[in-house]
Amino acid sequence: MTLLWDADPGATERYDFAVGAITRFETQATMVRALEDNPTELLVLIGPDVDMDAACQFAELCRVERPELGVILLRRRIDVAVLGQALRAGIREVITSDDVTGLADAARRSRDLSTRVHGHAGESGGVGAKTARVVTVFSAKGGVGKTTFATNLSAYLASTGSRVLLIDLDLAFGDVGISLQMLPQNSIIDLVSMAGNIDEQAIKAVVTKHDSGLEAISAPAEPSDADRVPGTTVAELVRVAKRHYDYVILDTPPAFTSHVLAAFDDSDLLILIATLDIPAVKNLRLTLDTLDLLGNKKESRLVVLNRSDAKVGLRPEDVVAAIKQDIAVMVPNSTAVPASVNRGVPIILDEPKHAVSVALRDLADRFIRVPDAPTGAADAPGTSQQSPKASRWSLSRGGNR
Template sequence: MTVLWSTDPAAAETYHYAIGGQVHAADGAHAVWRALTTTPGEPLVVAGPEIDLLAVCELAERLRVELPEAGVLLLRRRLDISVLAQALRAGIREVVVADDLSALSVACGRSLEVSRRMVSSTAGPQSRQGTIVTVFAAKGGCGKTTIATNLSAYLASLGQRVLIVDLDLAFGDVAISLQLDPEHSAADLIAMSGHLDQAGIASVVTRHASGLEAICAPSSPADADRVPATTTSELLQVARRSYDYVIVDTPPAFTEHTLAAFDVSDIAIMLATPDIPAVKNLRLALNTLDLLGHPQESRVVVLNRADAKVGLHVPDVVKAIRAPVATSLPSSPAVPASVNRGVALVLDEPKHEFSTALRALAERHVVTRTPVPPLDAPAAIDQQPLPRRRDLRQRRRKVLR
């Protein structure tokens, strides 16, 4: 199927015979993307001469990462060296003069043949589509890195090939939490942007004793701004073809890198602790994801330190965030102690109550991906709430309204 991106009402009639086959008309980048991702067939985009060059280049760059078999052809009124150079850098396959219908027909045929070869080379038993899990907390101090590293280490202990990516590029703690001494970091991916492959990822990972592999944050916060969000998308898309699981540890904010991770994630672990600021921020984060069109069924809300005697319990949190809590994790001094020792508690003390709860989270919501019951259905919460302090609960309910 070919998508003709044009705002000219006569474009379909003008280019139909040159393009050939079934042509789907679209007047905007979002419509083009929706057509490519929802309609099966050989993906090809023909952008009309009136479409802004920057918009076409942005689409081509995204397709190169997320749908590399898709081809983009650009029509222009006249050929220009600067346009050709910019199109080439963005991944546009050919630039064709708009009134040369014969050249357009040949270019379409060449692009479709390239797409067929790319699809056939990646099909078959050797292809892999790993699961991407993004761990996010809208407030710092919720134990996000601890859960991400323990989850990654446990999955690696099952014999799975696991990569953890530290997307808290300025202040990431994955390396220190796992007692790693990385020679490379995410900053080394900048030079490979646009042509990152499995060998490139292998050149920057640091290996943990459990078999887990990590891409750590840069050692200097100044390097964080140098890593573009497009590199994050490219990294995760390439990594999922090499690993069974890719665990993404994020900063406590909706940065461009965090949003890029949410875009490609299969599972989003949304984390909070039973305190007013964390619950409030979680509710705002869930609302933001709703506005962005992020699928609710992919989210797993986790309440960490759920048994802390602070007056808020699981039912209070559920009512405040207006979403079900899939599982809860206990509070224990052994957890920060394990972080200080640079070990994953789930491996170091497998019988510990935190380790047991973490394994249940991994098995139920990551390995088997059991759906979380909707809010109006009875939900099985792993950690039962402690007796309530009704006076504290009433005060907190008034704050959360």
């Protein structure tokens, strides 16, 4: 999302073709408040009718408080004096207001620079250093419980006070929404038109919030829309989401699609699920071989055996012998799991002492949760010790209001 400071109501439509989705603010004060509420915003446009001195004052403070933020100034006429004043204030680009192509190029250059500055700050341990832990739940065979694992793990992590985003990448037949009895108004298909400009505001526009606190991006309502979502959009979505959440959980289809491969590339942990049946074990073995060919690190993989105590003629040790890898967690079989799915309530929250819940919680605590993750589940509502966010911006005290 690009923030625009311009009193003209028609400005949004005039410039959104060049820079993507725009939120317009009429005064300096409202713009400042928007930046306080969006600490990761990377691009601001200042309209041609904003006073030059006010625009430069704003840019000077942005340069100090938010060095990664790019400011582009639009003017009806550009001369040497305007360019000099803008340069001294730290404005990155000055573009004539009717040059849509020039604005698009300037916005792209500014975003590229902001991303590099933001990334450098993260590597240095400054603002933006913390990114989400990305976990992909996968099996090359359907019906093994991927969505049940993804929804329960997400709900549990959210219940601890963490910000969790669950993305349904089974784009044709995803069941995240129905498993949690959510009624999404939007889905991942709505992000396709924002490709190249996906940001926190775009994500907020398509998520559906669950009672547990987790946020979910659903698969398209129509299976035919699956082919309209490119793998590059998934990669961009995950990359942006990592900056705004503690955990990003990816539910997947039982196939190596371009979307799944994009998820693998960005994942810190792959949870590979199998059950005690020959097709599932065979597909798990093929999955491990494929991951080796893709150069995926073995230490980032976790094999989980679902319905591990089912009496079907195979034993867990048979699975280990077949895949030549240890099983990290075994989750027992129980009719309580489909019953919880039918109610739309994750069993890990509905029946926390159930053996399945204990196993899933063990999986999350041992392999997913990071040492400095929030522990909000232990705190009663209203007892948070977090201090209110204090604004560092002094800009709102003066200037064009």
